Amino acid sequence: MEITIRHYRPDDRDGVNRVALAAFAQYARDYDDWAGFSAGIKRMADLALDADLLVAESGGALVGAVVHVGPGKPRGAMYPNGWSVIRMLVVDPAWRGRGVGRRLVAACLQCALDARAPVVGLHTSPIMASALRLYLAIGFERDMELPPNRGVEYARYVLPGSEVRTAIAALNV
Structure with a gap:
């Protein structure tokens, strides 16, 4: 089935939130405060409201989403203001392994390229093994340990802007 990546529309709200919760549900036992974490x-x-939310759709169903925070947009203190940031890559568990995540990451990287960001950053955890493998395979490098989030280890990963085109090509989308 064909997968379309497009910008978020207000009528996507419930679908995005549903997919996000379903995608993270597998980690419920890993977080010390799952109730608090899952509320976010x-x-x-x-x-x-402050970033580019991209969604993946197939046959009218929302199957994934990701956020691109462009340079100059509000972001966490761990990211310099001029960077692009990838946040919250989520794929409906029933759609994993079909290239949805790859397509969403490629779309985020294209946003970063269009914004001429000098660096693309993200943070993730070893428990998110599939996402971490994807990021490392396309050239992201771990550059900083972050404080644990509700008992889960995290680190920041970066990709120089000069390597974004190569990363998009590596995604084969």
Whole structure:
């Protein structure tokens, strides 16, 4: 089935939040405070207020989403203001392994390229093994340990802007 990547629309709100919660549900036992953590996860659509929320759709169903925070947009203190940031890559568990995540990451990297960001940053955890493998395979490098989030280890990963085109090509989308 064909997968389309497009910008978020307000009527996507419930679908984005549903997919985000479903995508993170496998980690419920890993977080010390799953109730608190998941309360933020299920409000993923709110990120569209200050960033580019991209969605993956197939046959009218929302199957994934990701956020691109462009240079100059509000972001966490761990990221310099001029960088692009990838946040909250989520794929409906029933759609994993079909290239949805790759397509969403490629779309985010294209946003970063269009914004001429000098660096693309993201943070992730070893428990998110599939996402981490994807990021490392396309050239992201771990550059900084972050404080644990509700008992889960995290680190920041970076990709120089000069390597974004190569990373997009490596995604084979």
